[in-house]
Every structure is written in C-alpha cells, then in structure tokens.
Amino acid sequence: MINPRTEVTRRRLLRTAPAVAGALLLAGSAPEPRHARFTTAPRPPAPRSSGTPAPARAPAVPVLKRPVFTLRDYRRVVPGPAFPGDSVALTIDDGPHPLWTPKILRLLQRHHVPALFCMIGNQVLGHETVAREVVRDGHLVANHTWSHPIRMSRLSSAKVHRELDRAQNKIYDTTGQAPALFRSPGGDWSPGLLAGAAKARMVPLDWSDDPRDWSRPGVGAITQRLLAARPGQILLCHDGGGDRSQTYAALRTVIPALKARGYRFVALHPK
Known part of the structure; x- marks a missing residue:
C-alpha cells in the first residue's frame, strides 16, 4: 500500500556517499545496557565539509528478488548468528521530526530499546541536530529516499539513483553513519528498484507488522496492531510526516507490554 504523507520539498544537491556493504553486516540481539545510552553505534564525528571525501566504496550487495520482511529474511541476506527466538525489531520512518523524534528517543532510552530510524534526506535537512541525536543515542539509520516519492517503483533508474544518493549523502554528512539498509516509501518495490538498492550497496528492507499509524487510526487501533506482533517480525512506526501523537501514545503502552x-x-546493526 502507498502511504500518502506531507513531504518537505527543499532540495540541495549532494555528492555520492556509499553505504556499508550488506554482505558484511552483522546484526544481533541488543541486550539492555546498565547505562541510559546504547553503545551499538559510534558517536558521530562532526559533519564533514563539502570537500571531505566519503568512505571507500564497499563490496557489492546482491540483487534480491524481494525485500527483507522478517528477521529470518534478514539473517538469510546478512550473515551472522541467529536472532533469539523471542526477538522483534522496531523501525521508525519519515523523520527526523523536531517534536516527535526527541519524544520517541526519550521513550526508547527509558526502556533500553534500540530502533532503526529510516530517514528522509530532505527531513534531515534543517533538522540536523535531531538526526545526530538519534545516532548519539546509539540507534541506527536507514535510507528512506531524499523526498519520499509515493510511486517510487515507477521512477526511472536515474531518478532512483538521485533519490538514494542524495539521501545517503545528507545522512552521512550529518550523522557520520552511512546507512546499509534502504526502505522504499510505502513498501513500493519493483525489480528495478531492488536492483537500484543493490547498486547503491544497500539491503532492501520492508516490514511484517504495520499498524498504519501514518493514517492516524486512533491510539487504540495502533496499540492493538502492534501488540499482535509475533517473534521474528519487523515492526513499522513513524516519527515524521505529520502529527505523531497517536504513535507516541501507543508506543508508551506497546514497548513495556x-x-x-x-x-x-x-x-x-553493522559491526
């Protein structure tokens, strides 16, 4: 399904920055630390200047026939130890947002929960401090395109390339973290888009539990759908694209439950 959202339209041309190779990723469980902040991601360096080179290009990622939907799918693509049988992964799309992202970060910190923030490039633009806070708190970031095109699968290969590269550059320039995962807006995929993700050296990531919180169906509806999660699923929520008060309220119940x-x-996370 396609998720209609309000998009920010500011643009700034950025150079190519590569992703971390999916083939070299290692993901695993995140034990609860004794301290308030995680240590799964490094504290980012100061944003590089426009003249600073990006990291060396990583090995290619194979073209997949479909994106990753579950933790089992992820482990098939990314070598590493099996996830514990009671595992779920929380992913949060469309930010960073100056109000809702910090609120969600504080909630995650309180419960020692790691998350993957799928960031839109032109949302990072103007909200750099919030994006850096995500990484400073130990969370990881994924590439969610530059401008969140609703019909991503219909774009030409050249436009796909621009959407991924511009977002990758902005996220890396801002946080010091080069995303190794790519999520298409609305879960809209095509063979060409899967090939584009592989060319950009990113693993295509989808989800297996969608509460449709972007549509603001009510706190009860979001809560019920997330509480129906089963081990091995990848959960989808949103911190950007509009008023996310319902999402935040639902997560306050869902995470501890x-x-x-x-x-x-x-x-x-990569290692």
Whole structure:
C-alpha cells in the first residue's frame, strides 16, 4: 500500500556517499545496557565539509528478488548468528521530526530499546541536530529516499539513483553513519528498484507488522496492531510526516507490554 504523507520539498544537491556493504553486516540481539545510552553505534564525528571525501566504496550487495520482511529474511541476506527466538525489531520512518523524534528517543532510552530510524534526506535537512541525536543515542539509520516519492517503483533508474544518493549523502554528512539498509516509501518495490538498492550497496528492507499509524487510526487501533506482533517480525512506526501523537501514545503502552511478554527488541546493526 502507498502511504500518502506531507513531504518537505527543499532540495540541495549532494555528492555520492556509499553505504556499508550488506554482505558484511552483522546484526544481533541488543541486550539492555546498565547505562541510559546504547553503545551499538559510534558517536558521530562532526559533519564533514563539502570537500571531505566519503568512505571507500564497499563490496557489492546482491540483487534480491524481494525485500527483507522478517528477521529470518534478514539473517538469510546478512550473515551472522541467529536472532533469539523471542526477538522483534522496531523501525521508525519519515523523520527526523523536531517534536516527535526527541519524544520517541526519550521513550526508547527509558526502556533500553534500540530502533532503526529510516530517514528522509530532505527531513534531515534543517533538522540536523535531531538526526545526530538519534545516532548519539546509539540507534541506527536507514535510507528512506531524499523526498519520499509515493510511486517510487515507477521512477526511472536515474531518478532512483538521485533519490538514494542524495539521501545517503545528507545522512552521512550529518550523522557520520552511512546507512546499509534502504526502505522504499510505502513498501513500493519493483525489480528495478531492488536492483537500484543493490547498486547503491544497500539491503532492501520492508516490514511484517504495520499498524498504519501514518493514517492516524486512533491510539487504540495502533496499540492493538502492534501488540499482535509475533517473534521474528519487523515492526513499522513513524516519527515524521505529520502529527505523531497517536504513535507516541501507543508506543508508551506497546514497548513495556511487549517486553513484559518476554519479547526482546533487537538491532539491525553493522559491526
């Protein structure tokens, strides 16, 4: 399904920055630390100037026939130890947002939960401090395109390349972290788009539990759908694209409830 959202239209041409190779990723469980902040991601360096080179290009990622939907799918693509049987992964799309991202970060910190923030390039533009806060708190970031095109699968290969590269550059320039995962807006995929993700050296990532929180169906509806999560699923939520008060309120209930059920939130992180 395609998620209609309000998009920010500011543009700034940026150079190519590569992603970390999916083939070299290692993802695993994220044990709860004793300290308030995670240590799964390094504190980013100061943003590089326009004249500073990006990291060396990583080995190619194979072209997949479909994106990753579950933790089992992820492990098939990314070598590493099996996830614990009680694992789920939380992913958060469309930010960073100056109000809702910090609120969600504080909630995650309180419950020692790692998350993957799928960032839109032109949302990072203007909200650089918030984007850096995500990484400073130990969370990881994914590439969610530059401008969140609703019909991503219909774009030409040249436009796909620009959307991914511009977002990759902005995220890396701002946070010091080069995303190794790519999520298409609305889960809109095509063979050409999967090939474009591989060319950009990113693993295509989808989800397996969608509460449709972007449509603001009510806190109860979002909560119910997220509480229906099963081990091995990748959960989808949003911190950008509009008023996310319902999402935030639902997560305040869902995160401690799933943890009380014995579920373990895991990170999809490179090492």
